Amino acid sequence: MTSLNVVEVKFRPIEALLIRPSGEFQLGTWLRGFTPILPSTPAGALASAGWCLDNTCSSGDRWVAVRRCLASLLSRKLGAGVGQESIALRGPVVLVEGRDGVKPYVMCCEGLVEVLPEGISEWVCRQEKGERPGKRAKPSKHKLMRPPIIERTGVGLNRVRKTVLEGYLYTVPYMDNYIRLSHDALARLTLVTDVLVKGGDGFKVRKESLPVRLGGEGRKALAELRVGGASTLMGFLQGLWGGRRGGEALLLLATPILLPELRSARTLKDIENIAVKTIREGLRDYCKSIEGNIFSVHPRVRVRVMPLQLGFDERRGVKDEILPALMPGAVLRANISDWREVYWLGAGKLREVGFGTLLPIPYQRQ
Numbered sequence: 280m281t282s283l284n285v286v287e288v289k290f291r292p293i294e295a296l297l298i299r300p301s302g303e304f305q306l307g308t309w310l311r312g313f314t315p316i317l318p319s320t321p322a323g324a325l326a327s328a329g330w331c332l333d334n335t336c337s338s339g340d341r342w343v344a345v346r347r348c349l350a351s352l353l354s355r356k357l358g359a360g361v362g363q364e365s366i367a368l369r370g371p372v373v374l375v376e377g378r379d380g381v382k383p384y385v386m387c388c389e390g391l392v393e394v395l396p397e398g399i400s401e402w403v404c405r406q407e408k409g410e411r412p413g414k415r416a417k418p419s420k421h422k423l424m425r426p427p428i429i430e431r432t433g434v435g436l437n438r439v440r441k442t443v444l445e446g447y448l449y450t451v452p453y454m455d456n457y458i459r460l461s462h463d464a465l466a467r468l469t470l471v472t473d474v475l476v477k478g479g480d481g482f483k484v485r486k487e488s489l490p491v492r493l494g495g496e497g498r499k500a501l502a503e504l505r506v507g508g509a510s511t512l513m514g515f516l517q518g519l520w521g522g523r524r525g526g527e528a529l530l531l532l533a534t535p536i537l538l539p540e541l542r543s544a545r546t547l548k549d550i551e552n553i554a555v556k557t558i559r560e561g562l563r564d565y566c567k568s569i570e571g572n573i574f575s576v577h578p579r580v581r582v583r584v585m586p587l588q589l590g591f592d593e594r595r596g597v598k599d600e601i602l603p604a605l606m607p608g609a610v611l612r613a614n615i616s617d618w619r620e621v622y623w624l625g626a627g628k629l630r631e632v633g634f635g636t637l638l639p640i641p642y643q644r645q
Contacts (some may be wrong), residue, residue: 283619284482286353286474287508289374290321290493290500295429295453297495313426313452315386315607316494318534318633319589319599321371321472324491324502325349332356341599345632349474357504358483361476367623368633369473372533374510375424375458377466381510384424385533385576385638387608392577395421396519399529399576400643403610406574416578423577426468427455451495470500472633473512475623482506512638516622519640525615527642530558530569531576535587535604536627536635542603550584554605561626561635562615569613573605580608589629602628615639 298314326345329352330337336348346363353359353366373384373391384391398421410416435447458466470493486505493500508514538557544550551573559569575582583606589599604627615621618639627635 282478283513283623284359284476285507285511285513286357286476286482287503287505287511288321288325288472288474289503289505289508289510290324290371290470290472290491291503292456292470292493293499293501295455296493296498296500298428298452298454313386313388313390313428313454315388315535316371316470317587317589318368318371318472318629318636320494321470322349322368322632324493324500325352325472325474328352328489328491328502329355342629342632353474353476356484356487356489357506359476359481361478365477367475367625367631369475369512369622369625369636370533370633371470371472372512373426374469374471375466376469383471383512383515385531385607387576387580388583388606389423389577389580389608391424391426392580392608393422393424394515394531394638394640396529396640397421397643399531399610399640402576402578403529403574403612403642404644407572410578412575412578412581414579419578421577423579424458427458429453429455469510471510471512474504475513477623513619513622516618516638516640520618523641524617524619525565527644528613528615528618528621528639529642530611530613530615530621531638531640532605532607532609532636533638534633534636535585535606537587537589537602537604537629538627539602541584550605554609555611558611558626558637561630562621562624562637565615565617565620565624567614567616569611572611574610574612576608576610582606582609604634612642613639 326348329348332355333351336351337344346366350363375382383394398419402419432450435444488503491502540553555571586601587604588601621639625635
């Protein structure tokens with residue numbers, strides 16, 4: 280494999296982030312619960328920061344422009360001479376930073392799930408024996424946490440006349456920056472994305488910080504870029520695998536995998552077959568075998584397929600297309616030859632900007 284550099288990007292929100300599903304607000308809208316942050320959110324924030332430094336990077340297709348502006352950002356802030364084809368984003372995931380250290384959690388519709396190979400392996404083994412996720416499932420060794428959600432009510436505005444729309448109220452969820460683990464312990468939540476760079480001319484600057492707009496309503500955050508940071512997902516996976524390159528693994532879906540082919544699916548088995556086929560083809564020669572069953576990551580997390588709107592195009596002022604997606608929290612068993620290549624490749628449409636991020640973790644037989 281060509282030399283692979285990793286830039287850790289930590290987003291530290293200055294204010295609570297607006298977390299809501301795609302779609303329009305209607306009169307009396309009341310959104311509840313937690314929605315995973317899409318990869319297009321951090322990708323758009325970084326691309327916008329790159330555009331502020333080089334406004335010629337935004338020409339062409341939207342997603343090509345995102346990677347071009349990101350390459351410009353790395354060049355101007357970190358001194359890295361790289362092309363857009365050499366860049367891939369992975370994540371985002373949430374880091375929970377408490378007194379027990381820093382632990383990565385995957386964002387699912389049900390909440391934040393700890394990436395603990397022992398616990399996930401044990402739950403997959405139980406599913407193979409017939410147990411199913413739900414209220415009756417027994418507890419597992421890895422945690423599921425509800426994120427700190429704050430519900431706020433706002434009023435609709437007429438953007439042309441600069442007036443309030445009478446009777447137009449809505450309530451939406453915001454995610455706070457801290458979560459209470461116990462009566463005397465608080466943990467900080469940090470959004471982290473890996474920027475993978477193949478080859479390149481090296482990095483002259485190792486660390487840089489810049490303000491960005493992140494998520495709905497342009498909420499403010501500080502993006503910290505660090506070459507080979509201590510909390511990269513790549514570093515976490517390296518610690519799990521040690522000196523091994525591959526072997527029996529669990530492929531944990533950390534971000535939605537976009538599957539346009541699902542529009543033709545008619546049964547649950549069709550959905551499973553399409554997802555497995557797409558992942559197998561995406562991993563090319565680095566997946567020796569992959570099982571045809573899709574498992575859930577936690578006893579309280581179900582495998583979900585949902586329609587996703589891919590974000591907002593700032594250049595044209597329009598929302599992007601809607602595609603069906605297999606949501607985070609799905610797990611597949613596989614035998615892989617190189618976990619680094621699996622992590623680099625991902626699967627599905629727009630995997631270069633973070634969709635279809637697969638975390639290959641060692642499978643621990645029970």
